[in-house]
């Protein structure tokens with residue numbers, strides 16, 4: 673695997689507050705990687721460290737094998753960043769904002785139309801940034817993050833203010849960018865988003881990585897060793913995934929009409945709540 677983002681033994685201390693403790697993970701080229709966790713566990717701090725807005729107290733963060741600390745000018749040109757700070761001017765129209773950014777990166781203006789179309793803001797191109805709604809501002813900043821066709825996209829809660837339809841459009845766009853070669857690192861509170869979008873996911877709890885892996889692999893690790901069968905007469909029975917359980921299941925299937933069979937696999941949200949005992953914010 674070709675790791676292009678690496679967190680190695682990263683700690684971050686803010687005066688008395690320990691925000692990150694011994695954080696280790698890596699993201700491979702071409703992956704969509706999700707960092708999830710409740711509010712205040714260290715997701716934004718991780719993004720700020722990765723984008724050199726903060727310095728780690730200990731440890732190293734590398735992008736393309738190079739430490740980001742103090743080396744961000746060159747590395748940032750390869751990253752598109754959506755963070756909690758807007759990069760757009762309040763008094764400029766959306767189009768003029770993006771045209772300004774495109775000129776900084778020497779990108780053709782045709783890129784702007786294409787991106788505006790994909791984030792669903794083509795009809796708002798003349799609107800002054802400050803007059804956009806909260807969800808539109810979020811999509812405008814996503815558009816700004818994409819203007820220089822970055823190899824890596826770093827997105828802090830990219831869909832937090834979006835309605836379900838805008839969310840689905842942004843998801844489709846992110847999948848498309850990923851298929852075209854972008855590596856995407858995103859944070860979210862939304863397990864469904866992570867489950868449907870990400871190749872791998874890390875659960876962050878109180879500043880540490882609790883679990884990391886592919887959603888299907890995590891689900892199967894925590895799956896209950898049972899199979900639930902609904903029979904045509906309405907009865908529901910659970911069978912153990914053991915030799916005797918499976919023999920009973922086979923006998924039941926042969927002798928009774930079955931409506932549905934499903935393995936009792938928990939969702940990522942179930943697993944998260946189970947392993948942490950904490951609720952999502």
Ligand SMILES: Nc1ncnc2c1ncn2[C@@H]1O[C@H](COP(=O)(O)OP(=O)(O)OP(=O)(O)O)[C@@H](O)[C@H]1O
Pocket residue numbers: 686689690691709710711712713714715716717718
């Ligand atoms: N500049 C700072 N000074 C002091 N403490 C900070 C600072 N920035 C963050 N923290 C603290 O570090 C912890 C992690 O904050 P962070 O913003 O990374 O959480 P988060 O997981 O992104 O939360 P949310 O999902 O609400 O955005 C919190 O307790 C926060 O109060």
